[in-house]
Amino acid sequence: MNKFEDLFYEFKGKAKDMYGAASKATSEAVDYGKIRYAIKQTEWEIEKTYAKLGEVVYGTKKGATGLEDAIDLAVAEVDLLQEKLAELEARLRAYKNVDKCSACGKENDTDASFCSSCGAKLEKPEATEE
Numbered sequence: 001m002n003k004f005e006d007l008f009y010e011f012k013g014k015a016k017d018m019y020g021a022a023s024k025a026t027s028e029a030v031d032y033g034k035i036r037y038a039i040k041q042t043e044w045e046i047e048k049t050y051a052k053l054g055e056v057v058y059g060t061k062k063g064a065t066g067l068e069d070a071i072d073l074a075v076a077e078v079d080l081l082q083e084k085l086a087e088l089e090a091r092l093r094a095y096k097n098v099d100k101c102s103a104c105g106k107e108n109d110t111d112a113s114f115c116s117s118c119g120a121k122l123e124k125p126e127a128t129e130e
């Protein structure tokens with residue numbers, strides 16, 4: 001099996017994994033830190049996918065055949081990752097405007113001092129990350 005066939009099979013296997021992994025990571029990213037982490041991971045996956053896409057295109061230009069499917073898969077993978085990234089970024093934005101009540105879990109506006117649901121005092125998280 002040559003290098004480009006390897007790449008093709010890697011793409012085929014990965015595309016399948018990606019759908020599961022992407023939705024799993026997205027649904028698990030429920031707090032601020034995890035969302036940020038998932039965004040970084042997704043950006044990194046996009047870069048990796050572009051790099052592989054480049055290799056496959058390069059191989060095609062150099063005469064390797066049968067890689068059209070691999071190119072399609074890579075493009076679909078980038079699309080999927082971009083969608084996921086957009087969703088995570090939207091979620092991060094939403095997070096910045098709410099404080100979650102540590103007593104009952106209800107989301108309150110950041111300017112509220114007490115939970116609108118249970119009346120508990122809202123802890124103000126330090127916004128000093130980075």
Ligand SMILES: [Zn+2]
Pocket residue numbers: 101102103104105106115116117118119120
């Ligand atoms: Zn509450």
